[in-house]
Amino acid sequence: MTRRFDPISIRSLTDLQRHMRTEEEAQRLFEWLRWPEGRLCPFCGSGEHWALTARRAGLYECRGCGRQFSATAGTPLHGTKLPIATWIQAAFLIVSSSKGMSSPALARHLGITQRSAWKIGHAIRLLMNPAAGDAKLSGIVEADDIADGGKASRRNRAKYGEKTAKFIYNAPGRGSGKTRILVAVERGGRVRTAEMADGSASTVGPLVREMVAPEARLMTDGDRALIAAGKDQAAHASVSHSQKEYVRGDAHVNTAEAFNLFLRRAKMGVWHVWSNEHLRRYLTELQFHWDHRPIPKGSGKRRELVAVPSIVLMRILLSRGHGRELRRTKSGSVTEPSSPPGKPAPKTH
Numbered sequence: 001m002t003r004r005f006d007p008i009s010i011r012s013l014t015d016l017q018r019h020m021r022t023e024e025e026a027q028r029l030f031e032w033l034r035w036p037e038g039r040l041c042p043f044c045g046s047g048e049h050w051a052l053t054a055r056r057a058g059l060y061e062c063r064g065c066g067r068q069f070s071a072t073a074g075t076p077l078h079g080t081k082l083p084i085a086t087w088i089q090a091a092f093l094i095v096s097s098s099k100g101m102s103s104p105a106l107a108r109h110l111g112i113t114q115r116s117a118w119k120i121g122h123a124i125r126l127l128m129n130p131a132a133g134d135a136k137l138s139g140i141v142e143a144d145d146i147a148d149g150g151k152a153s154r155r156n157r158a159k160y161g162e163k164t165a166k167f168i169y170n171a172p173g174r175g176s177g178k179t180r181i182l183v184a185v186e187r188g189g190r191v192r193t194a195e196m197a198d199g200s201a202s203t204v205g206p207l208v209r210e211m212v213a214p215e216a217r218l219m220t221d222g223d224r225a226l227i228a229a230g231k232d233q234a235a236h237a238s239v240s241h242s243q244k245e246y247v248r249g250d251a252h253v254n255t256a257e258a259f260n261l262f263l264r265r266a267k268m269g270v271w272h273v274w275s276n277e278h279l280r281r282y283l284t285e286l287q288f289h290w291d292h293r294p295i296p297k298g299s300g301k302r303r304e305l306v307a308v309p310s311i312v313l314m315r316i317l318l319s320r321g322h323g324r325e326l327r328r329t330k331s332g333s334v335t336e337p338s339s340p341p342g343k344p345a346p347k348t349h
């Protein structure tokens, strides 16, 4: 066992523990994750500071603006009562999972209460929001309008039984109580999602323009609102699923369907239920997992999945930390300061 500070070589929880045997070591690791380019004042951006280590490990005073800061300042971890090592372990477990981790599972792994795990989960989801100034989707982009939650269709209830039917996709018809989600995904690349009040052209159009670069080639199914949105793009092709047409040349929405399946599996296998209040955060987490999923390399028998090391993903996450605070609401839920106060939190997840 080595005590050398070499965090980039961390590949497992054991490696991680080895770098966090004291609170000071955990603090040092956290700083390495938060400030890849070296310590910066979160208030004015200055790199000049004094260490106030006599008062508290990891506390600094900026020489530029005179304010005091630590690595958690301005992040969702600010003011946390949990040890920094617990946060680092939680982030490691979450980014290492392919589809996220529920709060009961996280609580068991870390030996903390489910309530704490639930809050940590949402704080980490907040860090998973794409970085400010993130480029719009480009190249070939597939868009699809999918539905989440609500009642199962009568046909599926009859066919599969009440319990199973909940998890089976069916169309977001009027009054079904489903949430509509717009999915836009680059072929071989990133995905972006948005909750929608309805599937009309006046809702879908602006969302597509917000997520997709105008020069991208848009692929859709026969959905009228999506076809209308496609007219604003440099190029657009659609396949008509109602005509049993799924692929025509390179026109298809198989990647969007794959994300849809990924979302459904995550919901069924990881969270079981999620509240609509926090749907945006679960979608953000799934976007992050999808965007950083292992990429197949090589071909034939040599083909293998190459994953981005978890420690690198954590660095991506925490370097986005600034300006993303999560506050507790009076009812015990969590909210971002700019968003309206949350409703009471669900008892689980």
Ligand SMILES: [Zn+2]
Pocket (backbone or CB within 6 Å): 041, 042, 043, 044, 045, 046, 062, 063, 064, 065, 066, 067
């Ligand atoms: Zn400063």
